Amino acid sequence: MNSLRLVLITGRRINQGRSMDVGKFSDDYFKSVALAELDSDDFEKLGLKDGDNVEIESDYGSVVVKAVKSRKRHPGIVFIPMGPWANRLVNPDTYGSGMPTFKGILVKVSKTEKKVLNVWELFEKEYNVKLYTEDFASENINAKAETKVIKNVVCSFCGCLCDDLEVEVSGNRILKVKKACVLGMSKIIHSNKNRILHPYIRVNGRLEKTDLETAIKKAAKILAESKFPLLYGWSNTTVEAIRLGAELAEYLGGVFDNTSVVCHGPTVLGVQEAGYVTATLGQIRNYADLMIYWGCNPLHAHPRHANRYSALAKGVFVKSRKERKIVVIDVKETDSVKLADLFIKVEPGRDYELISALRALIKGYDVEFDEVAGVDIETIRKLVEMMITAKFGVIFYGLGLTMSIGKGRNIEEIIRLAQDLNEWTKFVALPMRGHYNVVGANQVSTWSTGYAFAVDFRRKYPRHNPGVTSATDLLNEGNVDAALIVASDPVAHFPAKAVENLLKIPVITLDPKWNLTAAISTVVIPVAMAGVEVEGTAYRMDKVPLRVKKLVEPPNGVLSDEEVLKLLLEEIKKLV
Numbered sequence: 319m320n321s322l323r324l325v326l327i328t329g330r331r332i333n334q335g336r337s338m339d340v341g342k343f344s345d346d347y348f349k350s351v352a353l354a355e356l357d358s359d360d361f362e363k364l365g366l367k368d369g370d371n372v373e374i375e376s377d378y379g380s381v382v383v384k385a386v387k388s389r390k391r392h393p394g395i396v397f398i399p400m401g402p403w404a405n406r407l408v409n410p411d412t413y414g415s416g417m418p419t420f421k422g423i424l425v426k427v428s429k430t431e432k433k434v435l436n437v438w439e440l441f442e443k444e445y446n447v448k449l450y451t452e453d454f455a456s457e458n459i460n461a462k463a464e465t466k467v468i469k470n471v472v473c474s475f476c477g478c479l480c481d482d483l484e485v486e487v488s489g490n491r492i493l494k495v496k497k498a499c500v501l502g503m504s505k506i507i508h509s510n511k512n513r514i515l516h517p518y519i520r521v522n523g524r525l526e527k528t529d530l531e532t533a534i535k536k537a538a539k540i541l542a543e544s545k546f547p548l549l550y551g552w553s554n555t556t557v558e559a560i561r562l563g564a565e566l567a568e569y570l571g572g573v574f575d576n577t578s579v580v581c582h583g584p585t586v587l588g589v590q591e592a593g594y595v596t597a598t599l600g601q602i603r604n605y606a607d608l609m610i611y612w613g614c615n616p617l618h619a620h621p622r623h624a625n626r627y628s629a630l631a632k633g634v635f636v637k638s639r640k641e642r643k644i645v646v647i648d649v650k651e652t653d654s655v656k657l658a659d660l661f662i663k664v665e666p667g668r669d670y671e672l673i674s675a676l677r678a679l680i681k682g683y684d685v686e687f688d689e690v691a692g693v694d695i696e697t698i699r700k701l702v703e704m705m706i707t708a709k710f711g712v713i714f715y716g717l718g719l720t721m722s723i724g725k726g727r728n729i730e731e732i733i734r735l736a737q738d739l740n741e742w743t744k745f746v747a748l749p750m751r752g753h754y755n756v757v758g759a760n761q762v763s764t765w766s767t768g769y770a771f772a773v774d775f776r777r778k779y780p781r782h783n784p785g786v787t788s789a790t791d792l793l794n795e796g797n798v799d800a801a802l803i804v805a806s807d808p809v810a811h812f813p814a815k816a817v818e819n820l821l822k823i824p825v826i827t828l829d830p831k832w833n834l835t836a837a838i839s840t841v842v843i844p845v846a847m848a849g850v851e852v853e854g855t856a857y858r859m860d861k862v863p864l865r866v867k868k869l870v871e872p873p874n875g876v877l878s879d880e881e882v883l884k885l886l887l888e889e890i891k892k893l894v
Contacts, residue, residue, distance in 0.1 A: 321428040322360055324396045325666045326376065327649060328404040328420045329717060330752070332500065332618040335475075339504045341512035342810060342833050343437060343451055351401035352434050354427070355388040360396070364429050373430040374398075374407060376423050379444075379814055381406040382432045392650030395666065396427055402440060402810055402834065410813035413725065415587060416579040416772050416788030418813045420721040421649075422667040437834070444814070447821055449837035450525045463489030472866045473502035474554075474849025476620050477751030477859035478599075478627070479866075490870045492850075499621035506850060506869070512831045514844035515873050525842060530875070534882070537802070537826045537841045538889035544800035544824075546776060547572035550789045551806030553756035556854025556866070559879035560759050563804060564766040566887050568775045569894070573798065575789040576759035577752075578771040580811055583784060584720040585749045586760065586770045588729025595736040597712070597746045598860045599626075604633040605744075608708035610645040612732070613669065613718020614750045615652040623750070628714065629657045636710075643704055647672075648718060662701065665692035667723040673731040676702060680738050706742040716750040751859035754849070758857040793819045802826045804879060805848075809834040828882055845879045846872035854880075 337346040354372055356364070364372070364385075372385045374396065381403050388397070398404040400420065409419035441447050471483035485506065486494040492510075495503045517533035518525040528536075541547050549567045552560045553576055560576075567574035578586060602609075609628050616623040624630045629644050636642055646658040649666045664672050668691035675690040679702045688695055705711055713736060719728040732747050739745035751757050760770040767773045769782035772789070785791055789808070792798050793816035800823055809817050810833060824840040827833075830847040846852045849866035857863050872878075877885075 321426050322364060324360065324394055324425055324427050326374070326407055326421075326423040326425045327395055327397050327666065328400045328408060328721075329397065329615070330619045331399045332621065334399040334401065335501045335619075336504045339508040339511070341831065342807070343449075343512070348436055351399045352403045352436075353384040353386050353398070355386050355397040356427070357391060357393045357395065358387050359393050360427075361385065361387045364427065366429055371430050371432060371434055373428050373432060375426045375428075376407040376409075378409055379406040382430055382434050384434055385429075390651040390653075390655075395650050396425065397650070400811060402437060405812065405817070406444065406814050408813050410790070410794050410815040412579075412785055412788065412791055414785030415725040416583045416784035416790055417720060417725050418580070418790055419723065420580075421718065422722045441834075445818060445821055447838055448523075449834065451832040451837050465493065468867065468869055471869065472849065472856070472864050473498055473506075474754045474856065474866050475499075475502040475505045476754055477757060478620050478623050479754060479856060479858040479864050480622050480626060481864055485869055487869060492870060501621060509847050509850045509870075513873060514829065514832055514836060514842060515876070516844065518839075518842040520840045525839075530843070530877075533841055533843050534885050534889050537843065538886055538893055540800050540824045540826060540840065541570055541802060541886075542890050542893035544570070544572070546798050547800040547802065548575065548789055548792060548798040549573065549802045549804070550575050550808060551577065551804040552759040553577040553753035554805035554848070555755065555879045556848045556852065556856065557755070557758045557762055557863070558854050559804070559848075559883055560755075560762040561766065562880060562883040562887065564762060566802075566883060566890070567773070568780075569887065569890065571775050571778060573787055573789065573792060574763060574767070574773045574775065575787075576763065576771050577756055577806055578760060579784075579788045579790050581717060581752050581756060582720055582749050583771055583788070584726035585729045587726030587784065588733055591726070591730045592733040592737070595733060595740065595746050596748055596860070598862055599858065602712050602746070602748070603627045603631045604635055605710040606633075606712045607636050607641060608643050608645070608704055608711040610647065610711070610713045611654055611657075612647045612713055612715045613722075614714060614716025615648070615654045616714070616750065617653045617657070619716070619752065620750060624657060628712075643708070645701065645704065660701070660704070662693055662697060668692065669719055669722065670724045670728050670731055672698070673728070673735055676705075677731070677735050677738050680706065680735075680742070705739055705745070708743055708745070711739065711743065711745040713745075713747040714750050715747060748860060755856040757859055757861055758855065758863075761857055761861065790816055795819075796822070798823065800824050800826075802828070803835050803839075804828045804883075807833040807835045809838055828879055843882055844873070844876045845882055846876050848879065852878040
């Protein structure tokens, strides 16, 4: 068979997360992201063998990636890790939510002899731009220093914010990290890799080294002269820096937005409609005897979540895994299914129907179908029975609901399901937040402006209209004329249409490491790494604030996000 019509699902993988800390220009990142996982039957139907490539086409673009036979069964579905290759195929339309459609896209998959392009080749071919980066490592090391162990370190990788790490440091070198997952360990151990050590300004198409004062003045001039700037990112820095970002956006009359638009922005919309039914991770660990993972894969995205807070955690009142029931609901079998007593496979894009059927049965209504969303009615009834007989239940929901059709309405329905269940027992719903301080970005934005993301100050007061004022939509339509990117990499994670328009405007990047956005920027300013070289406040996925620690000194002359933003704001006030 020459080609197959399949459904594309993009998402996070543990190898992808680990390779990002080595660098997005590394061979590790290329090998872990530029691939497509196919069901074994689909792999054979296409006549593929190990090492073959496939060309994947959607209504929005095409790309060539390496074909990989999946260890799990998911006929009819092709999976590509999120990144610049997958983003050539995704639907940029946010349908009024701010969230592009990263999951459930119809594609044509064909065997090909074409080469898989590396990141430099991909951007030169598809965007007509040459990426620029330098591979520096920070080695501020005092060889005579004594070795010390810093305890109770808060991990600054994902929304779990595990606070029990032990880090061994000698001089300014991190030697060992104990108790962390592979993702958290990789971030801390590789904190000195792929670093930006100097400010840069683009001159005649090439980034040239400069001093901090010159870079600040150039960045301030760009933003001050902009009619409608975008200030985006914020989820990988401290609350203290985010607060300054909100002040800067208001002063400039720009848009203040964070990475919720490519993760849990739809959760915010669902909460605005239905409210919260939630608990802390500590309460869940100690009380929950039924845990449902819906549209998430914690073993890859949040590797310690199951051991510390959920399925495998030892609680006070629910003492072990034997006293819990675990359910996984997803469009395909993932590694997290190994945790489950019950796995329910739902058809892509039909989660809302399944949630509605559950709500109907819980309310005492009949469902006059043999199956809903590809799930037989007896399995649905079995899940209802598990829910209403639980002493304390929780639904952990992820990007499988926020990135597919339905978006915020999916989340609204999940919350209302939890509310319905509280007529029978105690039930809560909690989003599986990704970046370690994306909740902090939402919190700061909310208490500063009244809105959690996509805040527009163009009229000198805050307005919120996802689908219009969100970073993804503004870039899709080409409505902003400059961008300040802090602690994020939209060039790697936004749909191709948004990236194309971002390449047309001046971009200022504040980041500790070289990434794809820094490589295309007009001004690049290096910053210290929060949670490793800078202390500050971050919010866990359950909205509990924690203090991240400083473990080592930053590279010589490199300031924190907060310090750079203060300098930038002072300079802009001289110009505006």
